[in-house]
Amino acid sequence: QKEVEQDPGPLSVPEGAIVSLNCTYSNSAFQYFMWYRQYSRKGPELLMYTYSSGNKEDGRFTAQVDKSSKYISLFIRDSQSSDSATYLCVFAGGTSYGKLTFGQGTILTVHP
Amino acid sequence: DSGVTQTPKHLITATGQRVTLRCSPRSGDLSVYWYQQSLDQGLQFLIQYYNGEERAKGNILERFSAQQFPDLHSELNLSSLELGDSALYFCASTTGSSYNSPLHFGNGTRLTVT
Numbered sequence: 001q002k003e004v005e006q007d008p009g010p011l012s013v014p015e016g017a018i019v020s021l022n023c024t025y026s027n028s029a030f031q032y033f034m035w036y037r038q039y040s041r042k043g044p045e046l047l048m049y050t051y052s053s054g055n056k057e058d059g060r061f062t063a064q065v066d067k068s069s070k071y072i073s074l075f076i077r078d079s080q081s082s083d084s085a086t087y088l089c090v091f092a093g094g095t096s097y098g099k100l101t102f103g104q105g106t107i108l109t110v111h112p
Numbered sequence: 113d114s115g116v117t118q119t120p121k122h123l124i125t126a127t128g129q130r131v132t133l134r135c136s137p138r139s140g141d142l143s144v145y146w147y148q149q150s151l152d153q154g155l156q157f158l159i160q161y162y163n164g165e166e167r168a169k170g171n172i173l174e175r176f177s178a179q180q181f182p183d184l185h186s187e188l189n190l191s192s193l194e195l196g197d198s199a200l201y202f203c204a205s206t207t208g209s210s211y212n213s214p215l216h217f218g219n220g221t222r223l224t225v226t
Contacts, residue, residue, distance in 0.1 A: 034214075043114060043202050043217025044155070088155065099168050100215070102155040 003027050006089050006103030015030055019076040023103050026070065029102070031093035033065050034072045038105070040088045047087075048074065079110045092111035115139065116218035118203050124224045130191040133221045137205030143167070144186040145206075145215060146178055150199040161186055180191055190223070197226045 006023045013019055021035075032051050036044035048063040050056045056063045062075040076083055089103040113205035125131055137144050146158040148171075157170030160181035172178075175193075180186040190197060200220045206213035 022214040034193070041219065043204070043219050044113065044215075045217065046214040049214060097169055099157050099160070101157075 001026055003101055004103045005090060006087065007106055008104065009106035009108065011106060011108045013079055013108070015080060015110055015112055017079050017110070019079050019083070019108060019110075021074040021076075021087050021089070021106050021108070023072050024070055025072070025091055025101075027091070027093070027101070028070075029093045030091040032091065033063070033072050033093070034090040034100075035061075035063060036088040036090055036102075038088060040085075043086055076108075081107075081110050081112065084109050114216040116203060116205050116216050118157060118201075118221050120221060121219070122224075125193060125196060125226065128226055129193050129225075130189065131167075131193065131223065133188040133190070133201050133203075133223075135186045135188070135203030135205075135218060136183055137186070137203070138216050141205035141207050141216070143185070143206045143208065143213070144180055144190050145156070145188070145204045147202040147204065147206045147217075148199045149202060149220070158188070165217065166217035193225045195225050198223055 025031050034049045035047040037047045038044040053065050053067045060077045064073040086105040088105045091101045092110050117136040119134045142163045145160045147155050149155045158172040159178050160168040164180050175191050178188045202220045204215040204217040
């Protein structure tokens with residue numbers, strides 16, 4: 001079983017839609033949960049970071065963590081064309097000091 | 113712009129050759145991470161350095177090595193290259209040494225082995 005499973009997509013939505021991106025994980029030692037966004041031909045950039053179960057909101061983005069179900073989600077409200085990118089769920093913790101575990105990524109396209 | 117600089121942007125070389133990828137971290141960042149991104153594997157952690165010392169190792173092959181210099185720039189050396197080494201190689205830096213410091217990624221070096 002993979003440590004991290006990310007909904008593969010790709011997703012294509014119209015502008016203004018609500019987008020839900022999801023990942024499950026199996027490693028109970030993960031303590032930190034992040035979402036990175038990667039535009040084409042660029043390196044990933046941090047979007048959201050949290051370490052507790054529940055919701056964390058930042059503008060149009062909401063990160064949700066459910067540690068009991070080992071499930072995290074990223075919601076994007078009022079999606080815009082500039083949101084078109086690959087979204088990576090990222091996990092950290094456990095005995096691997098300094099190591100992050102990345103999901104495979106979900107490609108999102110927001111069209112007019 | 114993340115502030116992390118990677119050179120070269122593209123590299124094309126033949127099997128069996130050796131290449132060196134270079135990374136300059138953000139000003140003030142002491143930690144440097146190297147990642148490999150391929151289509152079938154996603155982002156894979158290779159190695160981390162903190163202030164010149166190796167701190168963590170991931171799925172780094174024995175043919176690969178890295179170092180961080182006193183001026184904090186880092187180099188990733190790939191030798192005896194194989195076709196399967198073709199990938200995007202990213203460098204990232206942070207201010208701290210632990211995993212809860214957000215990573216700032218460069219734009220990568222695209223390596224093609226023919």
